Amino acid sequence: MPEDDGFEAYPFKVSSYNRAVDGSPFKLDYAPNTMAILVLNTPKMFEVSFRRWITERVEEYFEEEEAEGRTGELMDPVHDVIPNPLQDFMRFSMKNLSEELSMLGLSHEIIHDFDMTPMRRPKILMQTAGHIAGAAYYYRPVRVPSEGKMIGLSLHPRYGGHFAFRGVVIFPEVQLPDSFIVQDPPQILQSDDEIQDAVELFNVHWRDGRFRDCGNPKETYSLRQRNFFAKKPEERWVEIEDWFSRPLA
Numbered sequence: 001m002p003e004d005d006g007f008e009a010y011p012f013k014v015s016s017y018n019r020a021v022d023g024s025p026f027k028l029d030y031a032p033n034t035m036a037i038l039v040l041n042t043p044k045m046f047e048v049s050f051r052r053w054i055t056e057r058v059e060e061y062f063e064e065e066e067a068e069g070r071t072g073e074l075m076d077p078v079h080d081v082i083p084n085p086l087q088d089f090m091r092f093s094m095k096n097l098s099e100e101l102s103m104l105g106l107s108h109e110i111i112h113d114f115d116m117t118p119m120r121r122p123k124i125l126m127q128t129a130g131h132i133a134g135a136a137y138y139y140r141p142v143r144v145p146s147e148g149k150m151i152g153l154s155l156h157p158r159y160g161g162h163f164a165f166r167g168v169v170i171f172p173e174v175q176l177p178d179s180f181i182v183q184d185p186p187q188i189l190q191s192d193d194e195i196q197d198a199v200e201l202f203n204v205h206w207r208d209g210r211f212r213d214c215g216n217p218k219e220t221y222s223l224r225q226r227n228f229f230a231k232k233p234e235e236r237w238v239e240i241e242d243w244f245s246r247p248l249a
Contacts, residue, residue, distance in 0.1 A: 001097055006045025007166075010038045010133035013176050020128050025121065028170065035174040038126075038133040039094075039167045042159060046225040053089050055243055057082065084233040087114060090166055097169070109170045126165035127154045134182040136163070139189060142196040153202040153211060157186040160217030161202070161209075188215035 001007040015032035028036070058078055082088055094110050101108050115123045131138035136154040156163050189195050194214075201211035209226050221229070228239040 001039060001093060003042075004044075005049035006042045007049075007093075008040050008042060008135070010040075010130075010135040010182075011176070012036055012038065012129070012133040012182055013180060014170070016132045016182065017124075017129055020132050021125055024125075026123075026125050026128075028124070030170060030172055031175065033175040033178070033180075034170060034172055035176050036129075036133075036168050036170045038129050038135055038165065039169065040130065040135060040156075040163050040165050043162050043219050043221050043225065046228070047222065049093070050086065050089050051240075051243060053092060054082075054085050054240070057085075057088075058244055079234060079237045085236070086233070094167055101169075106171060107173045109172070110167055111170070112167045113165050124168055126168075127152060129168055130154050130165050131185060132182065134185050135165075137185040137187050137189075139195045139199060141199045142192045150199055150203045153199050153214075155188055155198070155215045156217070157188055157215075158218050160188075160215045160220070161212030162217055162220045 001009070012035075013032065014028050014030045014034040014036055017036070018027045018032070021027055028034075030036075061078060061081055090112060094112065098108065098110055111123050113126050117123055127136075127138045130136045131154065136156040138152050138154050140152040141150040153161070154165070155161055189198055198211055198214040201214065205211070207230050209221075209230055212221065212226075224239055228236050231239065
């Protein structure tokens with residue numbers, strides 16, 4: 001998953017993550033020095049590798065339908081066939097990575113950001129992993145209103161909130177040395193008021209995307225990408241329909 005396709009990778013020790021989630025059900029059941037790698041997407045991913053994949057996938061669908069003699073109204077709408085294109089794209093990308101690692105003889109486990117346990121609990125706390133891997137500082141609420149619960153916010157030193165954690169790859173047979181240390185990510189918000197404002201934007205006004213601009217990011221999502229992520233998965237197709245040479249419905 002190259003940087004040119006809009007991805008970044010950050011190694012960390014399983015023990016560092018487990019210490020951060022100590023006492024919770026989110027610990028990873030691996031030896032302390034086991035190597036793991038956090039994967040995130042940068043703003044570039046959307047218009048480069050995601051666009052390339054989704055246009056190819058949609059064209060394949062049209063060709064498959066035409067080969068079966070189904071055209072026009074006989075075809076299922078694309079948004080019914082691929083209801084969550086971004087999630088499907090990440091499965092595709094991680095599957096390719098998994099195949100490459102297997103060819104190299106590297107035992108591994110991949111955990112997607114959307115993977116859940118049978119108890120409907122996330123398999124891993126991505127924001128915690130992102131912090132201990134040195135990728136993005138995890139800001140917790142300074143003040144929590146008595147009437148509700150607030151979750152923290154991760155900000156990348158270059159992208160602010162214009163990125164997303166996509167998964168963790170664990171290598172059970174690769175042990176990092178005791179001397180391996182990850183530097184803390186840069187803390188781009190300094191005052192309690194700045195942190196609280198950013199966390200409130202994320203919790204209360206996440207759909208308008210203003211939280212993404214906290215910390216004055218140097219590289220940001222395009223307007224199209226902002227609009228895409230602000231919508232529910234089933235409503236996102238309208239933002240990218242001009243990518244395709246044929247009508248989608």
